[in-house]
Amino acid sequence: MNKSEDRDWERHLLDTFALNTDFAAKRIELSDQLVHVYYFVTLVDLPGTLASMNQSLMSANDGNVPLQHLSDLYQIDSNAMPEELAHLLLQGRLVVRSPHTGEPLIFKALEPSISRSVMPPENESPIQGAIDGFTEDLLTNVGLLRKKINHKDVVVVTHAVGSTFCREIALVYLKGKANPKIVQTVADSLIRNKHKDVRHVEDMLSVLGQPKISLVATYLATELPEEAAQNLMDGRVVLFMDQLPYAISVPAILKDVWTLKTDFNYPFLYLLFFRFIRMIGIIFAVIMPGLYVVLNSVNPELLRIQLAISVAKSREGVPYPAFIEVLLMLLVLEMVIEATTRLPKSIGPTITMIGGIILGQAIVQAKLVSNLLIIILAASTIANFTMSGYLNTIGIRIYKYVVLVASAAFGILGLEMSVIWIFVYFAGLKSFTVPYLSLSLKGTKTDE
């Protein structure tokens, strides 16, 4: 075989990555043979890889053909097409031309240290629970999850999706616990939409066939392996995307709005108490702003006369209707939330102070809004964040406005109808064959 003659796949690789300075095609000595290797210097630590290969060759018994021995240890079983070879290179693999057949061999390689190590989660703060969080690396994440759930029935299936933008997605479920219908639906849609590019979580949801517009998230995202393990135990399917430090569990049901899996680390009575508080929080967050408008401008006769007078007094001198007042303040509040979310930690408290103390105090003294409204809005915003899961809070934050508008138009009846409407919406919502309005994923048991 002529060594200088390039194979088709080699030419394809060289063409594809011709412009990249970090793409390397080299000839190296591997187990006393000169071989061609292709890799990205930024993704592969070649000296380290070679050193470890030599070390494993030294420990090998002499009977084996050296390259064969290396293949046994490092090769990934893959009959790759040229396009797939490119994806594999981008995932940090080492492609070696077999000196005998000229076919590509794909070897695992050491990475230069560009991944962060396992650290406590950034956006979730577990109390009384394990504090390791997921990282960007897919295999590390699956490993973390496996460590949390030592169960022989855990099944991990990895899919590579995307045509121009390859992304690995791992599908994890617990055989026997997970509803086979859900597993089948998820696996089918991953295979069927193999060619779709998955850049964000939203892309993945569209791969999974979820509605594009939905008030509540039909999945749970968590940074905590412990939560993800409990989700598996509940019969959910957990999905990992490479380079996303979150485990995505599907399907989500109504109960997830007020339950956290780490609740189980507490005595039962405390768990009940936490969940009760969260439920009350949800009710507060949804109806408080609407109720304020109802009691102020549409149905003041509902209140006892003393209370009605004190409510009216607090609004003395406020120049616009209660609805506008609430809407304005809610918008300001949303902006404060949005502004503080991603600010550097050193500036965040400043905004809180400006927003909370200066704006809140000044706006009341200037008679632009009533004191009572400030109290109500503060209460409903705090209540909003008692819910479990950041994703869930957003749906409620949005729905609050629907309640507000309905209340302004129809008073107490509008408030009631908007609550009924959200129930109808939930009742009609299904994610992965499971109705959203269920309290359990097991069997057909469906409740509130």
Add this chain to the structure above:
Amino acid sequence: MNKRMVLALFIQLHLAAILSLYATKILESTNSGHWEAILIACLLEVLLAWLYLSGLSAFPGKHIGEIIREAAGAWAARAILLPFVAYIFFYLVLQNRYQIVKINIVVLPSTPLWAVLLLNMVLPFYAACKGIHAIARMGLALFITFMPFVLFSLFISYQNFEWRNIFPIWQPKLTFVAEQPFYTSLFAFSGFLFLGMLSLNKPVKLRKLGPSMLLVAAFGFASVYVPLLIFGQETAIRFQYPVTMASDTIDLEWVVFDWLPTFSVVSSSALGMIESSVLLWMAMTLVRKLYLPLPDKWLAAILSIAMYICSMQIHNVQTLNRFFSMNAALCLYSMIILPLTLGLSGWRKRRTTS
């Protein structure tokens, strides 16, 4: 759909009817021994439901339209079920009208009726489009959230009960049987008819319905006796909304709210919403299966708009009452003929197969 949802819907459909016109009609039909009228209606329902369910159990997985079509042919099914569809539709119209007037009087005196009716049209339309499974799930959710309000508003006035108003307790001649309002009041017990539309693979057994029927009967008694015990026959008969009035007779210090009839209206309008959704879905399904094979959304839209227009045409309470009395004929037809037809078809099928 599981058993609990079916039972919750069953109770709610009855409750919605009971909390609307039922008390007024029973009070009109007799001035003593009201319990006899209620009891007779309950027993009648048990009997008819037994016939109906025995017919259904011979045809698992099928709804009433398919069963009659199989037993008597397509045109006969259309003819037999036409009054039923008409009953459902007019019932929908009248109930919605009754609801919005009550809402208008108690909580929204300055909101125009058409706006409130719009709300009562849009939500059932939305729910009916989602299908009966969604309605059943929503029913269970509302059962849990609104049932406390129902109980609260119904029984809160117990401290004003004048127990002597219960007399005369005995009415030996059953004179109400000859009174028209008694037959109008029977609509409250027509709720079992929706069971025939569910196409359940395992039809509900009458035994399983027992506790729910007892509960429904208890509410039937309560809705008549609460106003009766507070006001007495002579006063109670003068009210358009005796149950709501009853909750206005008390003043509770510990409740922040002063205007307690609101609770009554809130709870009955939530129940009304479920009832309207189920009725609209029933009418829609029957029309689609038997008369006009259009997509669900179109049919639901047509029926809701028709309901809206018809409801707006009723101008006063007298007309509403007259229509309720007229609808009683269709109601009686549906309550008696349909169970008989189903019972007969079931009996015939069992005989031919065995």
